[in-house]
Amino acid sequence: MNCILVDDDEMSLNALKHLIESVSYINLLKVTKDPLEAIEIVRNEEIDLLFLDIEMPQLNGIDLIKSLTNPPLIVLTTSHEHYAFKAYEHNVVDYLLKPVELPRFMRATAKAKEIYDHSHDNPEAFARDFIFIRKNSVLNKVLMRDILWIEALGDYVTIHTSDKKYTLHITLASISSVHI
Numbered sequence: 252m253n254c255i256l257v258d259d260d261e262m263s264l265n266a267l268k269h270l271i272e273s274v275s276y277i278n279l280l281k282v283t284k285d286p287l288e289a290i291e292i293v294r295n296e297e298i299d300l301l302f303l304d305i306e307m308p309q310l311n312g313i314d315l316i317k318s319l320t321n322p323p324l325i326v327l328t329t330s331h332e333h334y335a336f337k338a339y340e341h342n343v344v345d346y347l348l349k350p351v352e353l354p355r356f357m358r359a360t361a362k363a364k365e366i367y368d369h370s371h372d373n374p375e376a377f378a379r380d381f382i383f384i385r386k387n388s389v390l391n392k393v394l395m396r397d398i399l400w401i402e403a404l405g406d407y408v409t410i411h412t413s414d415k416k417y418t419l420h421i422t423l424a425s426i427s428s429v430h431i
Contacts, residue, residue: 252367254300255281257289259307263349270356276364286310290318298323300363305329316341324363384417
């Protein structure tokens, strides 16, 4: 997988670069501190995976994601937990808190590789196979085929599966824009 790394902090950039270079199935093409340059790279080159910091000058990572019409797989990296929900609204692969430790990094890259491999085997099903739902501060992977029905309750939505029920503070209109 071809990837780029975008982070404005030199120490984080070097640490993540070292981690990325230790993974055999990831090809680090570019490293940049400039989010505007990152947009151009993603638009003009074949990028499969983007490691992206959230808090950067000029343009934050969430706004960078919004500016991409066909974004690659994205792993967000940040020192702040409070962006997690907003990040998953944009279908990021994973959310890594800095300083990133190797075992956690390896889980994130393995997840990205699984999604990448699956999307290349069956591109039609890629965007609709699963979603992540936060329940009790834990992200749960829910397969789309396991969802029995979705119920709207004002500003809440309840997703029913055969064995669980997830109630989210989100409107049904918003949920459709998150590609559920």
